[in-house]
Amino acid sequence: QKEVEQDPGPLSVPEGAIVSLNCTYSNSAFQYFMWYRQYSRKGPELLMYTYSSGNKEDGRFTAQVDKSSKYISLFIRDSQPSDSATYLCAMSANTNAGKSTFGDGTTLTVKP
Amino acid sequence: DAGVTQSPTHLIKTRGQQVTLRCSPKSGHDTVSWYQQALGQGPQFIFQYYEEEERQRGNFPDRFSGHQFPNYSSELNVNALLLGDSALYLCASSLAAAFKNIQYFGAGTRLSVL
Numbered sequence: 001q002k003e004v005e006q007d008p009g010p011l012s013v014p015e016g017a018i019v020s021l022n023c024t025y026s027n028s029a030f031q032y033f034m035w036y037r038q039y040s041r042k043g044p045e046l047l048m049y050t051y052s053s054g055n056k057e058d059g060r061f062t063a064q065v066d067k068s069s070k071y072i073s074l075f076i077r078d079s080q081p082s083d084s085a086t087y088l089c090a091m092s093a094n095t096n097a098g099k100s101t102f103g104d105g106t107t108l109t110v111k112p
Numbered sequence: 113d114a115g116v117t118q119s120p121t122h123l124i125k126t127r128g129q130q131v132t133l134r135c136s137p138k139s140g141h142d143t144v145s146w147y148q149q150a151l152g153q154g155p156q157f158i159f160q161y162y163e164e165e166e167r168q169r170g171n172f173p174d175r176f177s178g179h180q181f182p183n184y185s186s187e188l189n190v191n192a193l194l195l196g197d198s199a200l201y202l203c204a205s206s207l208a209a210a211f212k213n214i215q216y217f218g219a220g221t222r223l224s225v226l
Contacts, residue, residue: 006154032213043116043202043217044155088154092213098145098206099168100213102154 003027006089006103015112019076023089023103026070030091033065034100035074038086047087048074079110114139116205116218124224125193133188133221137205143167144186145215146178147202155202161186162208190223198225 006023013019021035031052036044048063050056056063062075072091076083086107090100117136125131137144143162147155157170161180175191184205190197200222204215 004154034213036217041219043204043219046214046216049213090154097213098143098160098215099157099170100155100215101157102147104152104154 001026002104003101004089004091004103007106008104009106010109011106012109012111013079015079015081015110017079017110019079019083019108019110021074021076021087021089021106021108023072024070025072025091025101027091027093027101028067028070029093030101031094032092032097033063033072034090034092035061035063036088036090036102037083038088038105040085044088079108081110081112084109116203116216118201118203118218118221120221121219122222122224124226126226127193127195129193129225130189130191131193131223133190133201133203133223135186135188135203135205135218137184137186137203138216141205141207141216142184143206143208144180144184145204145206146186146188147204147217148172149200149202149220151199158188193225195225198223 034049035047038044053067060077064073086105089103145160146158149155160168200220202220
């Protein structure tokens with residue numbers, strides 16, 4: 001079983017919809033939680049990072065972490081066609097800063 | 113400000129050969145991590161270099177080795193290539209004094225082993 005499991009998708013939504021992307025994990029040592037966006041044939045781009053539990057908002061993006069349930073989410077409001085990409089969750093333990101464990105990604109398509 | 117640059121973009125090798133991939137970190141960054149991303153999967157951590165030493169290593173065999181130079185650039189070497197080594201190899205840079213988990217990725221080198 002993988003340490004990080006991500007809803008595989010693919011996910012297709014109409015423009016303007018709210019998108020919910022989710023990951024679960026098994027390693028209770030994880031304290032840093034990141035979301036990356038990866039366009040085709042590009043490297044991952046860091047969108048959000050949070051430490052421990054709680055919410056963090058940045059524009060149309062909101063990241064939530066529930067450490068008690070070992071569950072993290074990324075919400076995208078007012079989704080745009082330009083949001084179409086693969087979204088990767090990643091996690092790291094305090095003692096292994098920079099060694100991120102990734103989910104396998106969810107591919108999102110936002111239709112105009 | 114140049115981001116993370118990797119070379120070459122694409123590479124084709126045959127089984128048993130050796131390959132060297134190169135990475136220049138984002139300006140001001142001193143830590144370089146390498147990841148392997150197979151098709152349809154998330155990146156897997158190979159190793160991390162800081163102050164010219166390997167600091168952390170993932171679950172990869174010794175055929176995978178690396179180096180960091182005084183200018184913080186890095187190389188990834190893979191010996192005795194296997195078909196299963198075909199993947200996108202990503203380099204990520206960060207600043208040790210800040211927050212190593214804020215990593216900036218390059219576009220990657222796509223390696224095909226025939």
